[in-house]
Amino acid sequence: MNQTHISPDALTILAIESSCDETSASVTRGGKVLSNIISSQLQHQDYGGVIPELASRLHQQQIVRVTQNALDSALVRKEELHAVAFTAGPGLIGALMVGVNFAKAFALGLNIPMIAVDHMEAHILANFLQDETPGFPFLCLTVSGGHTQLAIVRDYLQTEIIGRTRDDAAGEAFDKGAKIMGLPYPGGPLVDKLAAEGNPKAFEFPISDMPGLDFSFSGLKTSLLYLVQKGLQRDPEFVQKNLHDLCASYQATLVTTLLRNLEAATLQHGLKEIALAGGVSANRELRARLKQLADSQGWKAFFPAPVYCTDNAAMIAIMGHYKYLSGQFADLSATPYPRSLQTD
Ligand code: KG4
Numbered sequence: 505m506n507q508t509h510i511s512p513d514a515l516t517i518l519a520i521e522s523s524c525d526e527t528s529a530s531v532t533r534g535g536k537v538l539s540n541i542i543s544s545q546l547q548h549q550d551y552g553g554v555i556p557e558l559a560s561r562l563h564q565q566q567i568v569r570v571t572q573n574a575l576d577s578a579l580v581r582k583e584e585l586h587a588v589a590f591t592a593g594p595g596l597i598g599a600l601m602v603g604v605n606f607a608k609a610f611a612l613g614l615n616i617p618m619i620a621v622d623h624m625e626a627h628i629l630a631n632f633l634q635d636e637t638p639g640f641p642f643l644c645l646t647v648s649g650g651h652t653q654l655a656i657v658r659d660y661l662q663t664e665i666i667g668r669t670r671d672d673a674a675g676e677a678f679d680k681g682a683k684i685m686g687l688p689y690p691g692g693p694l695v696d697k698l699a700a701e702g703n704p705k706a707f708e709f710p711i712s713d714m715p716g717l718d719f720s721f722s723g724l725k726t727s728l729l730y731l732v733q734k735g736l737q738r739d740p741e742f743v744q745k746n747l748h749d750l751c752a753s754y755q756a757t758l759v760t761t762l763l764r765n766l767e768a769a770t771l772q773h774g775l776k777e778i779a780l781a782g783g784v785s786a787n788r789e790l791r792a793r794l795k796q797l798a799d800s801q802g803w804k805a806f807f808p809a810p811v812y813c814t815d816n817a818a819m820i821a822i823m824g825h826y827k828y829l830s831g832q833f834a835d836l837s838a839t840p841y842p843r844s845l846q847t848d
């Protein structure tokens with residue numbers, strides 16, 4: 505295998521992400537993004553959620569085109585690549601298999617190393633895809649469709665999870681809440697948009713009280729369901745008439761729940777820098793209220809650009825970059841894993 509010493513600035517990585525419903529490929533050089541192609545599988549919208557078998561088939565159809573596109577837009581020939589990084593998990597097993605096998609074949613064909621990347625750890629490193637980056641150690645709240653985690657990030661490749669959800673993930677709570685209000689999948693971005701014109705105090709929802717730094721969102725979701733069911737009994741147009749207020753109140757409670765634990769964790773661990781990661785970190789209310797909290801406490805807050813919040817291969821590439829530099833390579837025996845390595 506061709507694994508000569510390469511200067512960090514020249515290190516050129518191709519990364520493949522296929523853990524859920526985005527087929528993505530990215531090329532980075534020296535830890536800077538040269539291309540980040542994302543093909544979102546909109547076909548799942550017809551079913552109100554991601555259909556795993558359909559996701560695998562669509563990845564299979566798209567992966568060659570997306571990868572070629574990533575190389576072309578980066579103006580990089582495949583012979584210039586030093587390694588191929590891929591998402592090994594967590595995610596949908598069939599979807600992951602497409603990316604893992606494609607990346608293995610690609611690396612093998614070029615006789616270059618392959619690097620297995622954890623999707624959740626990569627979400628955190630999306631904070632290093634911009635000019636202003638957090639300093640170690642910092643606290644990261646990762647909020648995605650499948651996970652909600654509070655972690656102390658001590659170094660690029662060293663994170664310690666100190667809080668997690670006991671039931672639904674934050675993104676799942678957004679999507680399920682949206683579904684209850686009759687909105688299409690994925691509901692998170694729509695709730696964000698509709699909430700902007702609503703009153704966050706119009707409806708009151710319970711804030712869960714979990715021990716330690718863990719989260720729970722299932723009570724909030726159930727109380728929205730009951731509110732909507734009762735409202736519809738009185739008035740069949742209850743949801744349409746109150747949609748903005750329902751979204752604003754539901755979103756505000758979700759954000760309060762997230763920030764309450766984030767604040768407690770930051771104080772407990774004496775940290776001064778906080779980052780967000782994952783799809784839900786694109787949420788405007790979460791970003792604005794974290795910024796307010798950080799300003800009032802004298803902390804510094806960091807947010808990835810929205811394109812690096814949701815699933816993308818650039819975050820896999822940056823993680824691959826640091827794993828390459830520390831000599832952490834995978835081989836042909838690498839297998840995808842469906843569940844989070846650190847939480848289950
Ligand atoms: O990180 P991600 O792209 O995929 C997973 O790894 O799960 O996160 C997707 C989740 C979905 O639940 C989606 O509704 C949510 O992120 N999301 C948002 C927003 N943008 C995406 N939730 C709230 N507000 C947003 N602006």
Ligand code: ZN
Binds near residue numbers: 623649783814
């Ligand atoms: Zn994700």
